[in-house]
Each structure stands twice: as C-alpha cells, then as structure tokens.
Amino acid sequence: MSAARLRRRKLVNAVMLRTTGACAIGIAAVLLGILGYLFLNGIGSLSLDFFTQLPKPVGETGGGMANAIVGSAKILGMAVVVGVPLGFLGGVYLAEYAGATGQFVVRYVTDLLNGVPSIVIGIFAYALVVLPAKQFSAYAGGVALGMMMIPIAVRSTEEFLRAVPRGLREAALALGAPKWKVLVTVVVPAARDGIITGIILNLARVAGETAPLLFTAFSNRFWSEGLNEPTATLPVMIYTYAISPYDDWHRQAWAAGFVLLMLVVTMNIAARMLMARSPLRGAR
Amino acid sequence: MSQAESQEKIRVEGLDFHYGASQALFGVSLGVRTNHITACIGPSGCGKSTFLRTLNRMNDTVPGTRASGSIQLDNHEIRDLDVTTLRRRVGMVFQKSNPFPKSIFDNVAYGPRINGGGSRADIADQVERSLRRAALWDEVKHKLHQSALGLSGGQQQRLCIARALAVEPEVLLLDEPCSALDPIATAKIEELLLDIADSCTIVIVTHNMQQAARVSDYTGFFLMGRLVEFDRTEKIFQNPAHRETEDYITGRFG
Amino acid sequence: MRVAGSTSPEHAPTTSLRRRLLGGDEIARFIVTAAAAGILIACGLLVYELWVSSGAARHEFGWSFITGRTWDPNAGEFGAWPFVVGTTVTSAIALLIAVPAGVGAAIFLAELAPRRVSDFLAFCIELLAAVPSVIYGLLGVFILVPVMKVLVDGPLKAALGWLPIFSGPFYGVSTLTAGVLLALMVLPFIVSVSRQVLLSVPTEQREAALALGATRWETTWNVVLPYAKRGIYGSAFLALARALGETMAVTMVIGNSPQLQASLLAPGYSIAAVVANEFTEATGDLYVSALIALGLVLFGLTVVINGLARLLVASTSTRATAVQ
Structure with a gap:
C-alpha cells in the first residue's frame, strides 16, 4: 500500500x-x-510617409502620423518638466530629510496616487487645465502624464539614494562638507545612473498612456503650434484609427502600434543596460 | 619633554554616550597631545570606535544617539563649534576605505573644493602634496583621472588618508584603518602615519596591539565602555597599572 | 565641566539659524520639504476636483447614482449600475484566468526552471508588462475579437447555452472578451510579482520539507506557497486594481452597450470605458458631472483595493525580514 x-x-x-x-x-x-x-x-x-506626412482626410489612402510623433514628444517633454523635478525632490525629502510622520504621509499619498486609474488623472487634468483655459492643449496632456510620473519618480529616487553606501556620506561629512553639499556632490552623483534609469522607465510607462490624453491633449489632424493647442499623439491615434471602419487606417494603426512598442521596449532595455553598468553595484 | 609637546589638543572630560537606551561610554576622560599619536585599544564592542566618532561629532548623523560630558578642542567645547568647521579641523579615515566613485584627483580635490579652496593650480598643488604625504603619489601620478575604484585596497585606504589630509586637518582620526589590509599595505600606512604626525595630531583606533605599540606615543585601553588606563605607550605595554590591561596585553582575553 | 544636552543635529543649540541658512542646509531642507508638500497638495487637489465637479450629479441622485440601472443622457437619467457590473465582472473574469495561470507560471520560474532560464523569461515577462494598454487594445480588436467569436463564444454557447451567462447572440465584442484581454494584460504583472515573492522564501524552508521526504510538488504546495501566500494575494489585489481602472483595452473590445445583460457573450460597458467614450461629447453640466462622479466611484474603488493589497504585501515582507 x-x-x-x-x-x-x-x-x-x-x-x-x-x-x-x-x-x-x-x-x-x-x-x-x-x-x-x-x-x-x-x-x-510602415513606410517613410508614416514619419513625414500628416494624416490624410477620411477616405483618402496614404499619409502618415508625423504630427502625432512630434505631439507625443512635446507632451512627454512637458510631463518630464512637471513630474520629474517634483518627484525627484520628493524622493530626496523621503530619503534624506523626512521624519517618521513625514515619511508615512508622503509614502501613503504617493502610493495612493500611483493607484489612481489613468482615466481619473485625465479627468483631473481636464478640470484643472482644460476647463479654465477653455481649450484642449499639450499643456493639459503634459500635466496629466506628469502627475502620473510623480509617484514612481519619488519611489525610485528614494530607493537609489538609500542604496548609496553610508561610508560615502560619512567620508564627505568628515571632510567638513555640509549635508546639502554631501547630497549634491556625492550622494546624488553616486545614485545618478539609478535615478536616470528610474526616469527612463517612468517615461516609457507614460509614453503609451492613452486614457489621460483623450480629453486633455485631445487630438489634431494637423500640426499644432506651440503647446496651447489640441495635439495629436501616437497612442490616441492608435485608438482612433483602430476603432475606425477604414482598412487603410487599420494599417496605419498597426504601424503606429509598432513604432510605439519599439519606443517603449527600447527605453526599457536602455534603462536596464544603464543600470547594469552602474558603479553603485560595485560599491555595494 | 618640551612645553609644546605636552600641550593638549583635545581634552575629554566625563564623556558619556548613549545609543537609545543602552550606554556605550561611561565617564571617559583623557587628553590627546598635540602632534603625537594616540592609540585606542580594547576588545571589540568596548566603545573605542564610538569614542573616536564623538571627537568629530560623526555620531550626530546616527539617529537616537546622545553624548554628554565635555570635549574641548583647543579649549573650545566642540559642540559650540559649527559642525562642518569642526570636521574640517578634525579629519577622519574609516575602517572600510570609502573612495567616492570619482577620479583619484577628484577624490583628493573634494575637500579643498567644497571649502572654496582657491584656483585650479592651487587645488592641483594641494592634491599632489596630499598624495605625496600619503605616500601614494608615485603610484598614481600617471593615472590621476582614472576612477579611484580601480585602486587596490591598500591604495584606496591611502587615497582616503590623502583625501582627509587635503583639507589640512589639525587632528586626524583613524578608525581601524588597516583592518582590511595585508601586512605590506599596513606597514606602508603605519610608516606614513609616523611622518604625518610631525604636523598633525593623530588618534587611531586599532584592534591590533602590535600596531598600537609600533606607532603610538600614548595608548588608552578601553573595556566595556570605560577607559581603564591611559598612559604613555611604553608604560602601558611594559608596566600596566591595571590587571585588566595586563590581561589584555598579554592575550589572556579579548 | 559642563553637561551637554543632546548632540543630535536637530537639537544642536549653539549653531545659529542665520549661520545654518548661510551654510545652505536650511535652504535645502526647505526646498525638498516644499516639493513634498507640493505632491501632497496635488493629490489633495485631485480629490477636491473630483468631489466638487461631481457635485451636481451627487446632489441630484445621491446613492441611487450607483444603483440606478438606466443610463440615458438624453432623458437626463444617470444610473451607473450597468457599468459597475461591467467593471466588476470583467475584472473578476480576468483574475479567475490570470491568477491560477500566473501563479503556476511563477512557480515554474521560481522553483523549477534553472536560474538563467528563469531570469531570461522573467525579463521577457517584465517587458510585456511594459506594453502600453492601447496596444493590447489594438491586438484585442484585430486578433482576440475574431478568435473569441469563432473559437470560444460559439462552442461555449453550443455546450452551455442553457446557462443564462452563455445565452443569446454573440458578436465577438463582449464582457467575456474584455475579461480575457484584461487577463492577458495583468498576467505579466502577476507572474513577475509572484515570482519575486516565491524567490524570497528562504531556501531552508524548502530543504526542510525535502529532507523529510516530500516531493518537489508537495514542498511547493505545502510549504512554499503557504509561506508566500499573503504576497501572492497582494499581487492579485494589485492586479485587480489595475484591471478595474484599465480603460483603453476594455473600451476597444467590450462593445460599449449600457444595457444590463446576463450573458457574458453580450456587449457590456465599464466605468472607465464610459468616461473615455462620452466625456468629450457630453453636453450639459449634469452629464459632465455624472461622468466625473463615475471617475470618483472608480477612484474610491481602486483606493480601497490598493490599500488592501499594500497591507497584504507589507505584512509578508515584514515577516520575511523577521525570519532572516
């Protein structure tokens, strides 16, 4: 048995x-x-036209998404301006300055923000930027994506600052450097590759976001001037074209999907490679 | 012994130190003499490193610590000094070498630069002088702009000494600087300490009694947070006044 | 002899404020604290905007906004129940598929596969987690919908059509399709988090069981999984939060019909999808306000789920460190 x-x-x-x-x-x-x-x-x-031409009107074949590529770049740039400084400084606060209460509150709130669905962030940016300005704009899109970047920027900055060995800080302090100089000249440079990695991954994550752009940046069939006009982006174009009834638009949606995916994957791999050569690994 | 020799650079009186609820130092009193080498010995956990780190208030960076008593540098209470000024005057070298992930040159130049130290040429001069004092110049002069992390362990520790010397401290604290090094590297560092002591007051913590005997003029023996005995090194090693000291010196415990 | 007080930096009494300002430390502290406060304010503003802008709908309908079954903008009637159901059901389908499959894959990667294979596959799976949701939507529209229509919906109806949930006509776009697509989207996430949780189980635990004569599977099932249980629940909750808030992919394949239907094969609608579809076309304050109220519901839902998830994950990791 x-x-x-x-x-x-x-x-x-x-x-x-x-x-x-x-x-x-x-x-x-x-x-x-x-x-x-x-x-x-x-x-x-994919064709060369995809990168150089504007979208053609409904019914005509051909054309490209040059405006959406530029639009995505603009909005991502805005997002970095909005989200990264705030997130970075917030991370420095958590790792270097916060007391127990400060840590708890800021961590709790950034975790909360991280869990907010992207469409809700879109509503927020709409109420905050679009309504007062009475206009869809790249600004609004940038604010929405920037807001999404904050929690991850805070967390990755904090994590990499904490990973800097204690000995390095003490060495600098022992030479008579004030704390902020220790941060600026030793701790942040030592954590630099990690922090940049975090920012790239963060950017890759929001680069594909669509929902928060639907009613902030909206879309545009033409070039948008400056940052204060409705702006086309790759993700929104993929969405619009994919649910349209036209075969040629479907073809373009595939092309745009491919380009977006390559962008995101490249950023991810680049970030990992940067991390792999970080001197911090050796120092730890 | 001349008048200048016997002057005290640092005077410690009744120093108590707490990590949270546990007390690490009990009423330590001693005088560190100018331009001499003072060694602190004792078994691990006896408080000698803690003692060293109170001298430049490095323990301020550890949350939950508390020091009381008096520590005077040139007759001024160190807690009344600006902490960055204090640390400029009282340099420190750590147990584990900790070069910044920068070039050799930038490591040594770090102190002079943050202290606003003069022209490019002045700084280059200062770097060379410090590296020479740390007996490292000949080994690195052709690769000053390579990463400091490429140096050997002994070289890294001498680089850390050079980096500390570059701010021209009046006192240099060394916390078991040779514990991770081989005998040859250790010998080099001991040799250069003897040279530096011409113009700098040195306090060294070591768990190596032979090292204390070889390099120091004065030795303090710590046991369980108390300074058991403090005297000229020859006296401590040849004719200690306390039984515990003798037991430790002769290897009966520790 | 003087007795000093604390020498911790906050209390160093003798360094004057002016001096510290000149030293720059107080300025640095001010800047980073202001940034942290800015983040808190931004978050507060988010909640405030949602609350205030949804005021009209909240006043008009009260709690019946959530339980109302009719969503008819033309008649000025806004009940969110069909969308609440749609969101819940799609997320539930996603978890039912993704948790067993994902945990199974994680077990394989963490316990059985050679480390190199495991690391490589984990790397691929993490890349998949980075694929934007609109791309999953694109694949959903052109691959999953036809596949579901032909290979899944038909056979399901033929075999189980007597069940209300598999009855009625089918078009490919449906609540079920949205659930399956969501499952694909959260799978990489579940695999990667569960794998990490499993890897953090101490080797001694496995060795102890193996040394008692347990088979590999018994060790995994009786020792490793219970040890990692809370972490895995946590990953499932985090996946749930993602699925609830997911917008684009669901919008593209769910069919967007506000009619409440029993059949999973019929088109449905989700909270996020309604907002995405109707927000820019909404006319009238009450309509916009109702859509923002949907956002508020979604926000509340994810806050609760995320909170639970973090509690679970946190309790596992503290226990893990305590064991070390």
Whole structure:
C-alpha cells in the first residue's frame, strides 16, 4: 500500500510540475505570439510617409502620423518638466530629510496616487487645465502624464539614494562638507545612473498612456503650434484609427502600434543596460 | 619633554554616550597631545570606535544617539563649534576605505573644493602634496583621472588618508584603518602615519596591539565602555597599572 | 565641566539659524520639504476636483447614482449600475484566468526552471508588462475579437447555452472578451510579482520539507506557497486594481452597450470605458458631472483595493525580514 501511495505521490508531483511548466510556456507563447504578430504586421505597414506626412482626410489612402510623433514628444517633454523635478525632490525629502510622520504621509499619498486609474488623472487634468483655459492643449496632456510620473519618480529616487553606501556620506561629512553639499556632490552623483534609469522607465510607462490624453491633449489632424493647442499623439491615434471602419487606417494603426512598442521596449532595455553598468553595484 | 609637546589638543572630560537606551561610554576622560599619536585599544564592542566618532561629532548623523560630558578642542567645547568647521579641523579615515566613485584627483580635490579652496593650480598643488604625504603619489601620478575604484585596497585606504589630509586637518582620526589590509599595505600606512604626525595630531583606533605599540606615543585601553588606563605607550605595554590591561596585553582575553 | 544636552543635529543649540541658512542646509531642507508638500497638495487637489465637479450629479441622485440601472443622457437619467457590473465582472473574469495561470507560471520560474532560464523569461515577462494598454487594445480588436467569436463564444454557447451567462447572440465584442484581454494584460504583472515573492522564501524552508521526504510538488504546495501566500494575494489585489481602472483595452473590445445583460457573450460597458467614450461629447453640466462622479466611484474603488493589497504585501515582507 505504501508503495502505491508513493507511486501516487510521484504521479501528482510529475503532473503538477508539468502543469506549471505548461503555464509558463503557454503564457510566454501567447504573449510573444501576439507581439510577434504586431511586429510583422507593423513592420509591413510602415513606410517613410508614416514619419513625414500628416494624416490624410477620411477616405483618402496614404499619409502618415508625423504630427502625432512630434505631439507625443512635446507632451512627454512637458510631463518630464512637471513630474520629474517634483518627484525627484520628493524622493530626496523621503530619503534624506523626512521624519517618521513625514515619511508615512508622503509614502501613503504617493502610493495612493500611483493607484489612481489613468482615466481619473485625465479627468483631473481636464478640470484643472482644460476647463479654465477653455481649450484642449499639450499643456493639459503634459500635466496629466506628469502627475502620473510623480509617484514612481519619488519611489525610485528614494530607493537609489538609500542604496548609496553610508561610508560615502560619512567620508564627505568628515571632510567638513555640509549635508546639502554631501547630497549634491556625492550622494546624488553616486545614485545618478539609478535615478536616470528610474526616469527612463517612468517615461516609457507614460509614453503609451492613452486614457489621460483623450480629453486633455485631445487630438489634431494637423500640426499644432506651440503647446496651447489640441495635439495629436501616437497612442490616441492608435485608438482612433483602430476603432475606425477604414482598412487603410487599420494599417496605419498597426504601424503606429509598432513604432510605439519599439519606443517603449527600447527605453526599457536602455534603462536596464544603464543600470547594469552602474558603479553603485560595485560599491555595494 | 618640551612645553609644546605636552600641550593638549583635545581634552575629554566625563564623556558619556548613549545609543537609545543602552550606554556605550561611561565617564571617559583623557587628553590627546598635540602632534603625537594616540592609540585606542580594547576588545571589540568596548566603545573605542564610538569614542573616536564623538571627537568629530560623526555620531550626530546616527539617529537616537546622545553624548554628554565635555570635549574641548583647543579649549573650545566642540559642540559650540559649527559642525562642518569642526570636521574640517578634525579629519577622519574609516575602517572600510570609502573612495567616492570619482577620479583619484577628484577624490583628493573634494575637500579643498567644497571649502572654496582657491584656483585650479592651487587645488592641483594641494592634491599632489596630499598624495605625496600619503605616500601614494608615485603610484598614481600617471593615472590621476582614472576612477579611484580601480585602486587596490591598500591604495584606496591611502587615497582616503590623502583625501582627509587635503583639507589640512589639525587632528586626524583613524578608525581601524588597516583592518582590511595585508601586512605590506599596513606597514606602508603605519610608516606614513609616523611622518604625518610631525604636523598633525593623530588618534587611531586599532584592534591590533602590535600596531598600537609600533606607532603610538600614548595608548588608552578601553573595556566595556570605560577607559581603564591611559598612559604613555611604553608604560602601558611594559608596566600596566591595571590587571585588566595586563590581561589584555598579554592575550589572556579579548 | 559642563553637561551637554543632546548632540543630535536637530537639537544642536549653539549653531545659529542665520549661520545654518548661510551654510545652505536650511535652504535645502526647505526646498525638498516644499516639493513634498507640493505632491501632497496635488493629490489633495485631485480629490477636491473630483468631489466638487461631481457635485451636481451627487446632489441630484445621491446613492441611487450607483444603483440606478438606466443610463440615458438624453432623458437626463444617470444610473451607473450597468457599468459597475461591467467593471466588476470583467475584472473578476480576468483574475479567475490570470491568477491560477500566473501563479503556476511563477512557480515554474521560481522553483523549477534553472536560474538563467528563469531570469531570461522573467525579463521577457517584465517587458510585456511594459506594453502600453492601447496596444493590447489594438491586438484585442484585430486578433482576440475574431478568435473569441469563432473559437470560444460559439462552442461555449453550443455546450452551455442553457446557462443564462452563455445565452443569446454573440458578436465577438463582449464582457467575456474584455475579461480575457484584461487577463492577458495583468498576467505579466502577476507572474513577475509572484515570482519575486516565491524567490524570497528562504531556501531552508524548502530543504526542510525535502529532507523529510516530500516531493518537489508537495514542498511547493505545502510549504512554499503557504509561506508566500499573503504576497501572492497582494499581487492579485494589485492586479485587480489595475484591471478595474484599465480603460483603453476594455473600451476597444467590450462593445460599449449600457444595457444590463446576463450573458457574458453580450456587449457590456465599464466605468472607465464610459468616461473615455462620452466625456468629450457630453453636453450639459449634469452629464459632465455624472461622468466625473463615475471617475470618483472608480477612484474610491481602486483606493480601497490598493490599500488592501499594500497591507497584504507589507505584512509578508515584514515577516520575511523577521525570519532572516
């Protein structure tokens, strides 16, 4: 009986272990499969016009998304201006200056902000920027995405500052440097690669955000001047084109999806490579 | 002994120190003499490193710590001095070498620069002078602008000494500076300490009694947070006044 | 002899404020504290704007805003129930699929696969977590919807059509499709968090079980998983919060019909999708206010779920460090 029991246990073991393997392989296969499909379809739909031409009016084939590429760049730039300084300084506060209460409150609130659905952030930017200005604008889009960048910027800055070895701070303090100079000349430079990595990953995350742009930056078939006009972006164009009934627009949506994905993946890989060569790793 | 030699650079009286609820130092009193080398010895956990770190108020950076008693530098209470000024005057070298992830040159130039120290040429001069005093110049002069992290352990520690010397401190505190080094690197550092002591007061914490005997003029023996005995080094090692000191020196415990 | 008070920096009594200002430390402290306060203010402003701008709808409908079953902007009637149901059901479907599959994959990666394979697959899966939701939506529209219509909806109806949830006509776009797409989107997240939680289980725990003669699977099931349980629940909650708030992908495949229907194969609607679709077209203050009130509901929902998730994850990690 004991032998039978052992056989059964071994059988369960083999079956379950294989099931977990199947889960992993299945997930990887499905996800990589659909991305591969996007890759092939996207590359096939891509042309030089995509990068240089404006969208064509409904019904005409051809054209591109040059304005959306520039628009995305503008809004991401705005987002960095809004979100990164505030997030970075907030992270410095948490890692270097906050007392127990300050830490609790700021952590709690940034965690909360991190969990807010992006569409709600869009509503907020709409109420804050679009309503008073009575106009959709790149500003509003930038504020929305910037707001989304804050929590991750705070957390990654804090994390990398804390990873700077204590010995480095003490060495600088022992030379008679005041605390802020220690921060500016030693601690932040030592954490620099990590912090930049965090910012790149953060940017990659918001680069694909669509929901918060729908009613802040809105969209635009033409070039938008400056930052105070409705502005086209790649993610919103993908959305609009994908749910349209036109085959040519579908083709362009694939192309835009491909470009956006390449952008996001490149940023992710670049960030990881930067981190891998960080001197902090050696120092730790 | 001349008048100048016997002057006290630092006078400590009745120093108590607490980490939160636990007390680490009990009524420590001693005088550190100008341009001499003073060694602190004792088993690990005896409070010698804590003592050293109160001398430049490095323990201020550790939350929940408290020091009471009197520490005077040239007859001024150190807690009345601006802490950055104090640390400029009282330099420190740590147990684990801690070069900044910058070039060798920038490491040594760090102190002079943050102290607003003069022209480019002045700083370059100061860097060279400090590296020479730390007996490192010949080994690094051709690679001043390479990363300090590429140096060997012994070289890194000498770089840290050079970096501390570059602000021209009046006192240099060393917290077990050789504990991670091989005997050859250790010998080099001991040699340069003897040189530096011409113009600088040195306090060194070491768990290595031979080292204390080799380099120091005065030695204090710490045990469980108390300074058991403080005297000229020869006296401590040849004819200690206390039983505990003798036991430790002769290796009966610790 | 004088007895000093505390020498901790905050209390150093003798360094004058003016001197510290000149030294720059007080200025630096002021700048970073102001930034931290700015973040708190921004967050406060977010809640304030949601609350104030949804005022009209809250006053008009009260709690019946959530329980009302009719959403008819032309008639001025706004009840969010169909969307609350849609959001809840799609998220539930997503978790039902993604948690078992994701945890299974995480077990394989953390416990069985060689470290290098595990790291490589984890890297790929983390990249997948970075894929923007609009791209999942794009793939959903052009791949998942046709696949569901032909390969899933039809057979399901044929086999289980007598159940109300699999009855009625089907078009491919449906609550079920949205749930499946959400499952695909949160899978990478669940796998990567669960894998980390499992990897943090001390090796001694496994060795103890193996040394008693347990099989690999018994060790995993009886020792490792219980140890990592709360962390895995936490990852599921975080995934749930994401699924609840997910907008684009759901909007693109759910069918966008405010009619409440029992069948999962029928088109539905979710809170986030309504806001995305109707916000720019909303006319009249009450309509806009009702949409913002939807945002407020969504906000409240995710705050609660995130809070629970963080409690769970935090309690696991403190226990893990205590064990070390």
